[in-house]
Amino acid sequence: MKITDIDYYAEYTNSRLNKISAKIKMPAVFLLVATVVVSANIYVLGILYFILLLIIAISSVPKYKIIKLSLYPLIFLALFLFSIRNLSLETALIFIFKALIASTSLVLLIFTTNYIKIFSILSRFLPNFIVNILFLTYRSIFILAKTFESLVDMLKFRGKPSIKHPVLFFQAIGNIVGFFVIKSVQTGENLYDAMKLRGYSDNFDYLKNRRV
C-alpha cells in the first residue's frame, strides 16, 4: 500500500473518525499500545481487538484496506512463533492479538489522520532537526512518487525485464534506482533552494501551533 494512497484516505474520507482531533486519537492509540506492551491477558487483548474491529465495521473508513494492512506484522510474527518450542495456543493467540491491536490501531490512525497532523503533535517532543527531516521526507514522497510513476510507465512501454534473466533484471532495477538517487539529490537541492526563496527559516516551528 502506497503512503500517497493512505494520505488520500486520511484527507478525503468523510468518516466520524476523520473528524476527531488528532489530540484525542493519538493518546488513545498510545493507551492501546501501552496495554499491548504490559498486558498478557488473552481476554483483555481479545476484547480490545474485537472493539477495534467493531469501530472499523461501523465507521465509513476503507475497511478492507485497513484490515489488509494491519495483518502485515503477522508475516514476521510467524518467524518468531516458529522459533518457540512447545508453543501453546494461548501464547500464540496472545502474541497474535498483541501484534494485531498495535498494528490495527496505528493503521486506523493514519487512515483517518493526516501524517502532517501526527508530526505536528510529535514536533512538541522531538528536536527541531528531526521534525525538519520528518516533514521534508513526507513532502518528498509525493514529489518523488510522480517521477516514480513516470518511470514505471516508461518500463511498461519499453517492456519490463523478466526475472527469467536475473542479471539483466537486477541491472535494470539498479539502473532505475540509480537514476532515482541522482534525481533525488537534485530534487533535494532544488526543494531547499525553492523553500529558502519563499522564506523557509530552516525550521517548521509554525506547524507546532497548527490546529490538529
Added chain:
Amino acid sequence: MSHLHIPDGILPIWLWVLGYVIVGIYFLVVFKHLKQKPNPKKLAVTSVLGALMLLSMSIPIPFVLPYHLNLSTLLGILTGPLYAGLAIFSVNLIISLAGHGGITIVGLNTIILTLEATVAFLLFRFLRRNFKKIFPVAFISTFIALVISTFLTVGTVSAGTQDVKFLPGQHHHKCGACNQPGKAPETFDLKRFIMLILITGGLGWTLESFISGFIISYINRVKPDLLEKNGELT
C-alpha cells in the same frame, strides 16, 4: 531481514526503552554537530533520500520470497552515518505508523540500520581506495554491512528472549502444570530463529547487494562526484 520486523508487545520493555535512550544520545551528538557545522541543505537532500528509501520499499522483487529493497547502506555511502541515521529514524517512524514493524521497535531499528549504514560507508571508503572496480566494492560493502546488521538483529532478539518469563505461557512452569504429562515449558529456540533468519536473510543480502552494486555502478557512470565526496553531498 537486516532489521527487526517484530511487532509491539513482544520484546521486553527494558530493551526497547534502551533503544530509544541510545537514539536520544545519538540525537544529542547530531545536535552538537549541527550547531558547529550547520548544513540545512544536506538535511533537505538526506530527507529526499529518506523518501526514496520509502518508495524503494514499495518496489516488490519477485524472488522466491517477496522482497523489497532497504537502501540504508546506499544512504550511508552517500550521506555518511551521521545524516543517514536521521533519515533512517524518520523512515522507520513513518513505516511503523503504517503497521510495518512495531512503534516500540523504532529505536532499536534505527540503531541497527544506522550501524549498517556506518559499516557500509566505512567499508566502501576503504575498499574504494584499494580497488578499482566499483561493482565488487559496492557489493562487498553492502553484503558485509547486511550480514553484520542481521547478526545485530539476532543478538537483540536473543537479549530480549534470555528471560523467557515474558512468554505468557511460562506461568505453567511456575504453577506446576508442566509436571503434568505432555506439558513442557515454552522456550525460545534461538538456533531455530537463526536458521529461519539465515534462510530468508541470506537471499535478501545477496539480492540487495547485487542491486546496490548496479545502483552504485550507475551513479559512478552518470554522476561520479556523488561518490567522491565521502558523504559530503552538498
